[in-house]
Amino acid sequence: MAPNPEKRPQAPSPAPASPSTAARLPPSGPFAGLREGPVDQRAYWERVSSVKTYTTPLAVEPFTRLVPRGARVLDAGCGYGRTLAELADLGYRPVGADFAHAALARGRAMGLAAPLAVGSALALPFAAASFDAVVLLAVLTCVVRDADQRAVVAEARRVLRPGGALLVNDFLLGDDARNRERYARFAPVHGTYGVFEVDGNALVRHHDPAWIDELLAPFAVAHREEHLFTTMNGNTARGFTYLGLAPNPCPPQPSDPQPQKGERTCNRTTPRNSTP
Numbered sequence: 001m002a003p004n005p006e007k008r009p010q011a012p013s014p015a016p017a018s019p020s021t022a023a024r025l026p027p028s029g030p031f032a033g034l035r036e037g038p039v040d041q042r043a044y045w046e047r048v049s050s051v052k053t054y055t056t057p058l059a060v061e062p063f064t065r066l067v068p069r070g071a072r073v074l075d076a077g078c079g080y081g082r083t084l085a086e087l088a089d090l091g092y093r094p095v096g097a098d099f100a101h102a103a104l105a106r107g108r109a110m111g112l113a114a115p116l117a118v119g120s121a122l123a124l125p126f127a128a129a130s131f132d133a134v135v136l137l138a139v140l141t142c143v144v145r146d147a148d149q150r151a152v153v154a155e156a157r158r159v160l161r162p163g164g165a166l167l168v169n170d171f172l173l174g175d176d177a178r179n180r181e182r183y184a185r186f187a188p189v190h191g192t193y194g195v196f197e198v199d200g201n202a203l204v205r206h207h208d209p210a211w212i213d214e215l216l217a218p219f220a221v222a223h224r225e226e227h228l229f230t231t232m233n234g235n236t237a238r239g240f241t242y243l244g245l246a247p248n249p250c251p252p253q254p255s256d257p258q259p260q261k262g263e264r265t266c267n268r269t270t271p272r273n274s275t276p
């Protein structure tokens, strides 16, 4: 996924636009603070949280290689907690957050033991530097605007300790006819090639790899790969797994002649206490 701005698809010019979803939805509701993006995404996820099965897998390797057992891990956009149970089984101390009450209620009904918080991935209800790792599994796809995705990544960085790990998986632009048609149809409506409407009232996004590189640039890449994922609707889609490390400022060294200009980082791609 090396950045290549030349290849970044541009929104194609005029195609027949469907009526904007934004125009069909009521303005705000009791969760106005959690209403994000051009449509009421939260209402959609509240509705589907009790019926959908989420699918994109936790990348056990490289996660277990880079994040020591016992680490405190935030699963942001945890849904009904599918991954929280897996993280606990792997020896981590997981915490879940999601803006959909229904998702968390489903998790509790399933007997999830991990602490759960209602909260937006754009304004996480946690202190700075309070986690060793953050996972965002199929969450960026629900946060369609560039600025909002940047806010999600900034929040992940804020709650991570220096050198902490960020694991992301999500969907990439597909080059099949069905996907190309819907990207082209909705790009003039929603302004980004790869954003499209599903189930009549929600927006999702498939990503240009160059955008993902740009979005995650504040982190030091430790692992990335592309896959074919099965979506929650049973389709096959291109996707990626990314694991990066938050900047880890170096302590001053006795040999430093004067204070460093800019940010010097001491990121390592092997966990503390492990033998490289």
Ligand SMILES: C[S@@+](CC[C@H](N)C(=O)[O-])C[C@H]1O[C@@H](n2cnc3c(N)ncnc32)[C@H](O)[C@@H]1O
Residues within 6 Å of the ligand: 036, 041, 045, 046, 049, 054, 055, 056, 076, 077, 078, 079, 080, 081, 082, 083, 097, 098, 099, 100, 103, 119, 120, 121, 122, 136, 137, 138, 139, 142, 143, 232
């Ligand atoms: C496709 S599901 C994936 C759930 C979970 N990460 C998993 O892989 O099992 C996306 C989840 O992200 C949540 N979500 C979407 N946008 C969010 C936001 N802005 N803040 C918090 N949660 C969000 C949805 O409620 C939903 O539970």
